[in-house]
Amino acid sequence: MAVPEKPTLDGLEDRWSARWEADGTYRFDRSKARAEIFSIDTPPPTVSGSLHMGSAFGYIQTDAIARFRRMTGRELFYPMGWDDNGLPTERRVQNYFGVRCDPSLPYDPAFEPPEKPVKRPVPISRPNFVELCGRLVIEDEQKFEELWRRLGLSVDWSQTYTTVGAGAQRVSQRMFLRNLARGEAYQAEAPTLWDVDFRTAVAQAELEDRQTPGAYHTVRFHRDGADPVLIETTRPELIPACVALVAHPDDARHQPLFGSSVRTPLFGVDVPVLAHALADPEKGSGIAMICTFGDLTDVTWWRELDLPTRAVVEWDGRLRHDPPIEIAGSEGRAAYAELAGKTTKQAQQQIVELLRRSGDLVGDPRPITHEVKYYEKGDRPLEIVTTRQWYIRNGARDPELRERLLQWGRALQWHPPHMRTRYETWVEGLNGDWLISRQRFFGVPFPLWYRLDDEGQPIHDEPLLPSEERLPVDPSSDVPDGYEPDQRGKPGGFVGDPDIMDTWATSSLTPQIACGWEADGDLFTRTFPMDLRPQGPEIIRTWLFATVLRAGLEHGELPWRDTTINGWVLDPDRKKMSKSIGNVVTPMPLVEEHGPDALRYWSLNGRPGVDTAVDFGQMKVGRRLAIKILNASKFALGVIGEGAGATTDARDVAEPLDRALLVALAATVEDATASFGEHDYARALERTERFFWGFCDDYVELVKQRAYGARGAAGQASARAALAIALDVLLRLFAPHLPFVTEEVWSWWREGSVHRAPWPDSGVLRDAAVHAEPEVLAVAADVVGAVRKAKTASKRSLRTDAERVVVRDRRARLEALEAALDDVRETARAREIQLDEADAFDVEVELVADEA
RNA sequence: GGGCGGUUAGCUCAGGGGGAGAGCACUUCCUUGACGCGGAAGGGGUCAGAGGUUCAAAUCCUCUACCGCCCACCA
Numbered sequence: 001m002a003v004p005e006k007p008t009l010d011g012l013e014d015r016w017s018a019r020w021e022a023d024g025t026y027r028f029d030r031s032k033a034r035a036e037i038f039s040i041d042t043p044p045p046t047v048s049g050s051l052h053m054g055s056a057f058g059y060i061q062t063d064a065i066a067r068f069r070r071m072t073g074r075e076l077f078y079p080m081g082w083d084d085n086g087l088p089t090e091r092r093v094q095n096y097f098g099v100r101c102d103p104s105l106p107y108d109p110a111f112e113p114p115e116k117p118v119k120r121p122v123p124i125s126r127p128n129f130v131e132l133c134g135r136l137v138i139e140d141e142q143k144f145e146e147l148w149r150r151l152g153l154s155v156d157w158s159q160t161y162t163t164v165g166a167g168a169q170r171v172s173q174r175m176f177l178r179n180l181a182r183g184e185a186y187q188a189e190a191p192t193l194w195d196v197d198f199r200t201a202v203a204q205a206e207l208e209d210r211q212t213p214g215a216y217h218t219v220r221f222h223r224d225g226a227d228p229v230l231i232e233t234t235r236p237e238l239i240p241a242c243v244a245l246v247a248h249p250d251d252a253r254h255q256p257l258f259g260s261s262v263r264t265p266l267f268g269v270d271v272p273v274l275a276h277a278l279a280d281p282e283k284g285s286g287i288a289m290i291c292t293f294g295d296l297t298d299v300t301w302w303r304e305l306d307l308p309t310r311a312v313v314e315w316d317g318r319l320r321h322d323p324p325i326e327i328a329g330s331e332g333r334a335a336y337a338e339l340a341g342k343t344t345k346q347a348q349q350q351i352v353e354l355l356r357r358s359g360d361l362v363g364d365p366r367p368i369t370h371e372v373k374y375y376e377k378g379d380r381p382l383e384i385v386t387t388r389q390w391y392i393r394n395g396a397r398d399p400e401l402r403e404r405l406l407q408w409g410r411a412l413q414w415h416p417p418h419m420r421t422r423y424e425t426w427v428e429g430l431n432g433d434w435l436i437s438r439q440r441f442f443g444v445p446f447p448l449w450y451r452l453d454d455e456g457q458p459i460h461d462e463p464l465l466p467s468e469e470r471l472p473v474d475p476s477s478d479v480p481d482g483y484e485p486d487q488r489g490k491p492g493g494f495v496g497d498p499d500i501m502d503t504w505a506t507s508s509l510t511p512q513i514a515c516g517w518e519a520d521g522d523l524f525t526r527t528f529p530m531d532l533r534p535q536g537p538e539i540i541r542t543w544l545f546a547t548v549l550r551a552g553l554e555h556g557e558l559p560w561r562d563t564t565i566n567g568w569v570l571d572p573d574r575k576k577m578s579k580s581i582g583n584v585v586t587p588m589p590l591v592e593e594h595g596p597d598a599l600r601y602w603s604l605n606g607r608p609g610v611d612t613a614v615d616f617g618q619m620k621v622g623r624r625l626a627i628k629i630l631n632a633s634k635f636a637l638g639v640i641g642e643g644a645g646a647t648t649d650a651r652d653v654a655e656p657l658d659r660a661l662l663v664a665l666a667a668t669v670e671d672a673t674a675s676f677g678e679h680d681y682a683r684a685l686e687r688t689e690r691f692f693w694g695f696c697d698d699y700v701e702l703v704k705q706r707a708y709g710a711r712g713a714a715g716q717a718s719a720r721a722a723l724a725i726a727l728d729v730l731l732r733l734f735a736p737h738l739p740f741v742t743e744e745v746w747s748w749w750r751e752g753s754v755h756r757a758p759w760p761d762s763g764v765l766r767d768a769a770v771h772a773e774p775e776v777l778a779v780a781a782d783v784v785g786a787v788r789k790a791k792t793a794s795k796r797s798l799r800t801d802a803e804r805v806v807v808r809d810r811r812a813r814l815e816a817l818e819a820a821l822d823d824v825r826e827t828a829r830a831r832e833i834q835l836d837e838a839d840a841f842d843v844e845v846e847l848v849a850d851e852a
Numbered sequence: 853g854g855g856c857g858g859u860u861a862g863c864u865c866a867g868g869g870g871g872a873g874a875g876c877a878c879u880u881c882c883u884u885g886a887c888g889c890g891g892a893a894g895g896g897g898u899c900a901g902a903g904g905u906u907c908a909a910a911u912c913c914u915c916u917a918c919c920g921c922c923c924a925c926c927a
Contacts (some may be wrong), residue, residue: 009889209926216927233927246927278925288927297925371926419920421856536919553925568921574864576920605875610857611920615864617876620889625890635886686866686874700886785892792893795881 002639003748007630009595009623012740017149019117023051025753026154029075030523038074039509040066041560042079042155043543044163046088046138051147055578056587058566060336060603062534063153064681065564070154071759077527079159082144084137084505085168087198087377088440093133098122101129103440103498104489107477124379126441126476133442134164138486146590150740152596153655154755159426161513163506165442171513172506173447175550176620178434179392184553185436187460189388189827191292192435196317200439201305201389202375202382203502204432205542210382212372216284218353221245221271227660229262229273230362230739232284236355237319237347240267240289240327241312242335246301249275255285265360266351267323267332268610274305293384295373296431301838313383319347319697321548333719344383388447388460390437390499396430396547406559408548415679419537419565426541433544436505444840447473449480456491464494468518511559530560534680537609539563552616564679568611577700586612596620599739604737607682625689626741626768629734632696633745639707648724650768655706655715656782658722659772661699664691665726666765672733673759681736688733698781705826726767729760775816780824786843787828796847802830804846808838 020026040062045055070076093460094100099115100121107127114122125453138279142163161167179185220228231245233314242264247254257273264271271289279288280295290301292309303305310324323336330504335354339347355361366739372381386594392852395402405427414420437446448465450458468475475496478484509517513528516523535543542561551559561697570576571583578584591601601622608610652660668691675683700723705711707719728750735742735754746754788803791798805828807817814835825833 007887056864082854209924214926231927235927281927282923286927290927296924297927300925373926416857418856422922425855428926429923431925442887570920573863574920605865610865613864615876617864619877623889626885631887631890633886638886682866690874696886697891704886789894792881797882798882798892799882799884 006717007634007744008624009597009630011152012744013152013591013596017152018741020154020753021149021157023753023757025232026078027071028077028079028155028156028159030526032526036073036075036528037077037526038066038069039077039515039532041514041526041533041547042078042080042506043082043535044161044510045143045144045538046086047084047137050584051144051586051760052569053585054566054569055588056147056151056532056537057603057606057612058567059148060151060683061566061606061608061623062532062564063151063155064600064604064685064736065532065534065676065679067739067755068676068681068759070755071732071735071757073758074258076154076156077515078155078157078159079161080139080148080155081146081161081163081510081514082140082155082215083138083163083503083507084133085163085443085447085506087440087442089133089137090129090440093129093136093442094121096136097732097750099124099129099132099497101126103441103476103496112227125370126445127474129441130164130474137162137164148417148593150596151587151599154739159514163503163513166472167519168506168513169444170519171509171517172444173466173471173473173513174518175509175554176505177447177468178554180465182553184393185390186393186414186433187388187390189386190212191302191372191384192387193296193375193382194315194385194387195378195380196315196383197380198375198440199315201387201435201437202378203435203504204430205504205545206376207382208374209371210377211369213367214370214372215367217352217355218285219468220265220360220362220363221289222265223260223262228360229257229261229287230285231287231289233289234368235291235294235344235348235702237248237344238312239264239289239296239351240269240319240324240339241291241293241310242271242289242291243302243307243310244271244290244305245273245287246279246290246305247273247278248279248281248484249277251279251281251286253281257287266335266358267327268329269326269332271326276301276305280320286587295340295384299384309386311386313344313385314386315385317383318343318378321401323476326426336810337426346832360409368624389435391433392505392549394430394434395427396432401720402427402430404552405545405549408552412548412558412560413562414565415562415777419540419563419609420535422540423545426545434502434549436502437499438498438502439498443503444472444506445474445476446497447471447475449483449494452489452491452493452495454491454778456489463497471729496630504542504546507543508550511547511551512554513640529555529558531562533563535563535565535787537568540565541689544646560780562679565609567606567609570611570613572614574613574663581803589618594619594623595626595740597626597740599835600737600739600764601625604681604685608680622738625692627685628696628737629692629731629738629741632692632700633727633731633748636700636727639704639751640715640720640724640727643666649721649729650725650764652721653718653725653768655718655722656773656776656816657699657823658718659769660777661695661722661726662765663772663774664694664777665729666762668767669729669733669762669765674761676736684733685737688730688737691732692730694781695730698784699726699777702777702780702784702820702827703824706823711822712828721804725765729765732757732760773816773819775813778820779813779817780810780820781826782841783843784827787830787845788842790845794847801828801848802828802845803848804832804834805830806834806836807846808836808840808842808844810839814843 018633098118102123103126105125107125111128111702169589214234216232312319395405408425448463515528598619602618632826671687703719706715709716731742
């Protein structure tokens, strides 16, 4: 292909992404051996939602690393997954199709959603619901893929997976069954953090603290023949759930009370006063009420002090209808009746009234703001209810496993290294095993059933398990071996486990899903453990931790060698982007306005792991760089001449100035290579770019005339070869960052794709430039720069001739300059150059008289 | 409450024991035969503050302040 008359960036995306697809440029060749392969555990983005700037930012950084590795000869295993599993999709499906999931219903293969939105959502079976989810996410997945392609991500688009697809379900269920067989998964009935809106259990990793308004209430607990005990609480509505009071064992104020009991206000229930070291004498009145359950400290006290359970909050977030059995008195029952059925918030208002009337409230509630735990996707504070759930051991209650997790964390190469601290604090702060069951519908079901006893009650202790060959199964429609479908739900029959797995229980298996664990042993041995896990900082405690845990339990090793943690993207004012503030920037309009290489340039200027503000200025700079590459290349190829493809033999480079260029180029290659070796795409870009601008501003200007043939064939050949070599190397150095413009220019004079070309080798350049004097280019550039400055200072055109230029410098520099004197003279348009030895560099310029 | 990262030009950020840098913005100039979606040049900084180590500190150490984030049993 020839050099276009007027090079442009317009249309490069469409042209080249179509071409790369047609040519299979990024297709994974699975015949390569493990050592030749570089495998990346790409984060599967959540597809039900909008495209985030942060994802584009992180994926681009990973792509530059991937492209570098590919050019160094590694075969890239770079699949892309879509995380469609989970709550966000469920919500959209309910609204979009007007349905709701009822797992007790049987599958209806002929089901079609209502044509028009309906008032009452249609109840459908879980498999039907999951089908609709799948239908909806396909659109989103296409939108995502389109964006990724426009950004130039070099993923192999034939290697995609989804986290609810059959393959992922099979891996997820198989791993669960293995965890179960080894005793790493277990079921327990226990107090659980519970979201009352989503009506599901929530894991520690999904918690978020939020500043929430509340109030201290001072409440009297009664004693016979003595003053009442005053306690402070933010949750007076839980007084009916109170099972004890607690104070610090050393707290002299309350020591006399230990061992005695007090009566709860309104309800008249006797509760003991106990001592526990967790009680903080500084907080409130130093004595707290323990309820089942107001917060996680209550759970600790309840467990360690062996207290009874007196739950009042139900799974819907309302107070149960019947009072706890201990509330026996008629006054107490009457008081409770006024709370029954109310939400906790309503109940709080009501009980404050009741306490006021009974005189048990001291003073008025004192408003405060405090941190309260929420489900990260939820809107109301979490409650704690007792439910039966599935757990996976995560080291929280197992010091030996915890130590192994810490060791794996230390064995993993973190980029940047300080991100490891987040992992360690998380592991060390785990306060319970990983709760993996969710009372939701769109996700991977637990692959098991329970026998029903004669009363129709499930026998949880001995679940009925499928063989691994049967996976994936949906126990709500599939039937356990040895049973008939009509035995479902009948006494003596069976019932499926109704829950699905936490989305992270599947996402934590992306290496196994992508690498074909237990499904494609050949692929697995070629790709696992993977080389790199790139991801955002906010999911270290979820995705990264859980992946290390699952791989550790199953394979006894890390799932990858390195992890790169990208920075956070901030809005242009360095504020966190959030929907509520309305400062969210999305990538697609930016690609359209600035072009993909420009957007990539901004992303790749963000240092690894460093929070980076959206910067339209940087995108403009990136676009300018891409344009400069087009024009500089066009010019260079113009002077190199026809048939230039064959003239990159470094041995043709004879002139000292040209050799000096090759030395500088070699240093740049080494710098960029070393930087990429540490996954530092940003430094590689910076060094390459710096060299490139110097190349354009100084070197190209210096050799222009000679390259045109102004001083004979030998000098011309040398300049042409140096230009060709430099261009060839520069395009390859820029290729990981700016894949579109480099591919465009490459296509003008090279065969194949620059993205499959070998990474530049500095050794070849060094060999060719042996005996080169690097100073030649530096001094020549200094002199030409000084002359330009003189012309600019006197407000003259750069074309103005100089009558005379006097260069003063140390002897060695003057000698270097002499080697390029003809080029300098022509570039400076100097009629005469005089060299005077001096201690410091100085240039005196005498311009011809101004004609005007 | 514990921890991690940061604080360098008006802005966004590199740098990391010996000259204080880049881009943008600003000012001035150049319509050069690669490039006006250009190009050349210029002005601009107590490197947050204090103390210490050193011949030498923006850089290493200590403390302080502020910003961001992570974690925490939040009555």
